[in-house]
Amino acid sequence: MSTVRKSLSDLSISKERLKELSERSDKSIDYSDIPELDAAFFERAELVYPPGKKSVTIRLDADILAWMKAQGKGYQSRINAVLRAYFEAHRHD
Numbered sequence: 001m002s003t004v005r006k007s008l009s010d011l012s013i014s015k016e017r018l019k020e021l022s023e024r025s026d027k028s029i030d031y032s033d034i035p036e037l038d039a040a041f042f043e044r045a046e047l048v049y050p051p052g053k054k055s056v057t058i059r060l061d062a063d064i065l066a067w068m069k070a071q072g073k074g075y076q077s078r079i080n081a082v083l084r085a086y087f088e089a090h091r092h093d
Contacts, residue, residue: 003050003084005077053080 060079068075 005081007074 065075068079071078
């Protein structure tokens with residue numbers, strides 16, 4: 001299973017919709033389809049930390065780097081995500 005990381009800036013939601021949602025009360029949220037977390041859940045729960053990051057120097061083709069940077073903030077995370085997807089797809093070869 002691979003992890004997809006998104007930031008709020010990746011979401012396509014208007015400022016008006018965000019304002020509307022922020023003005024809603026918590027009581028107006030329908031939680032009926034979400035099971036309650038009981039003591040048994042927390043007894044089985046396991047705390048899992050994401051793998052740490054390591055700083056490296058890497059040489060990339062100029063056009064690849066320019067394209068990744070042109071996608072906006074977070075280009076290093078996107079490069080990592082591409083590498084992770086490749087890793088996940090090939091790690092059991």
